Amino acid sequence: MLVSDDFMIVREKDALMYGLEAGRNLSRMTSDTIKVEWVIVSIVVSGEAECTINGKNYNVKAHDIIMSLPNYVLERQKKTDDLSVNSLCISRSLFQKAISFSSYNWDVVSFLIAHPILSLTDMEYTCLSLYYSLISVKIGDKNKLGYRESMQCLLKSFMCELYGVIGRYISVGAVNYSQGHNLFKGFLDLLTSVYPKPRSVSFYAETLNVTSKYLSSVCKATCGETASMLIHKAVTKDIADLLSYSNKSIKEIMVELDFPSLSFFGKYVKKHFGVGPKEYRSKRLS
Numbered sequence: 113m114l115v116s117d118d119f120m121i122v123r124e125k126d127a128l129m130y131g132l133e134a135g136r137n138l139s140r141m142t143s144d145t146i147k148v149e150w151v152i153v154s155i156v157v158s159g160e161a162e163c164t165i166n167g168k169n170y171n172v173k174a175h176d177i178i179m180s181l182p183n184y185v186l187e188r189q190k191k192t193d194d195l196s197v198n199s200l201c202i203s204r205s206l207f208q209k210a211i212s213f214s215s216y217n218w219d220v221v222s223f224l225i226a227h228p229i230l231s232l233t234d235m236e237y238t239c240l241s242l243y244y245s246l247i248s249v250k251i252g253d254k255n256k257l258g259y260r261e262s263m264q265c266l267l268k269s270f271m272c273e274l275y276g277v278i279g280r281y282i283s284v285g286a287v288n289y290s291q292g293h294n295l296f297k298g299f300l301d302l303l304t305s306v307y308p309k310p311r312s313v314s315f316y317a318e319t320l321n322v323t324s325k326y327l328s329s330v331c332k333a334t335c336g337e338t339a340s341m342l343i344h345k346a347v348t349k350d351i352a353d354l355l356s357y358s359n360k361s362i363k364e365i366m367v368e369l370d371f372p373s374l375s376f377f378g379k380y381v382k383k384h385f386g387v388g389p390k391e392y393r394s395k396r397l398s
Contacts (some may be wrong), residue, residue: 120199120200135351138293145185145186145187145355147186148181148186149183149184150182150202151199151207152178152179153179153202153270153274153350154178154200155177155197156174156176156196158196159191159192159193160174160191161192161195162189163186163187163188164185164186164190165180167185169189173227174231175237175241176231177226177229177230177274179229179230181224181225183202183304185353187357191315191320200270207267209213216231221281221300224278230277231277233268234254236273236276236277238333240277243266244270247267247270250262250263259322280397292334293334295322295330296335299330299331299339300318300342302319302320303346306344308350308370309343309347309350314327316343317339324339327339349370350369350376351365352392354368354369355396356393356396362374362389365377
C-alpha cells in the first residue's frame, strides 16, 4: 500500500474490500462493509467476486473496472482465490481539480451511479493499467519539485481514458454550461459535501444566493425532481446506511444527523420508509 496526501495505491489480492479500510479514505461500518469517503477506481486483474454496492448485487470479473464515488456503501459477498484487484484512491478535492472539465456532467455522474461496474476492452485495460503503474511509481516521488502538478496531470490523463470508456456506453459530448446547469451542479456539490445534511431547501438556496422556489424549479427542469426530493433522498440514504451498517444506537444516529428529538426522527423515518427506525433496522439485519 502506497500513500500520499491525495492518493492511496492498493495492490492486494483483496483490495476490493480489505486492502482499503486501512486508509483514511474509508470509514469502516461493519466487518464486511465499508463506506467510501474518497473516490476509488478499482481494476480487476484476475479472478471473480460478488459484491454489493449501495444495496445492489454485482458480479465482477477480470478486466472489469469499478467506480466507487463518495458515500457509496460497499459490501463483500464472495470471491475466488485468484482474485487480484488494483485500486487507486483519490481525494475528493484532487479528483474535482483533475477532471473539472467533466466532473459536473450530470449524464456521466448519473451513468456511474446506475452502472458502477464496466467491462474494459483489452486496449482500455492495457492503457488504464499502464497509467496505474506510472502513478504507483510517481507516488514515491512526493518530495520532488513539481510532484503535485505531475500527479494531477497523470490523474487527468487517467480520467480522460476512463471518460473514453464511459463514452462507449453513453453519448458524452461537450458540456455547455447554462446558468441553471451551473446552479444545479453547485447544489449537488453542496448537498454531497455537507454532513449532516440540512433538510430545508432554504439552507441550500441561501448558500447559493437564490430563492428556494428558483432552486427547486431548476432541479425539476434538470433532473425531474425538486430540491426537496433530492435533499430527502440524500438524508434517507444516510439514515439507511447508519441503521443498516453501523452499531450506533438510534439515539446516536438521531443526534449525528441533527434531528431535534427521537420522536421527530421516528416520524421522519416512518414517513420515508413506512416503518420506524427500530423495525427498519431489524428487517435489514434479519
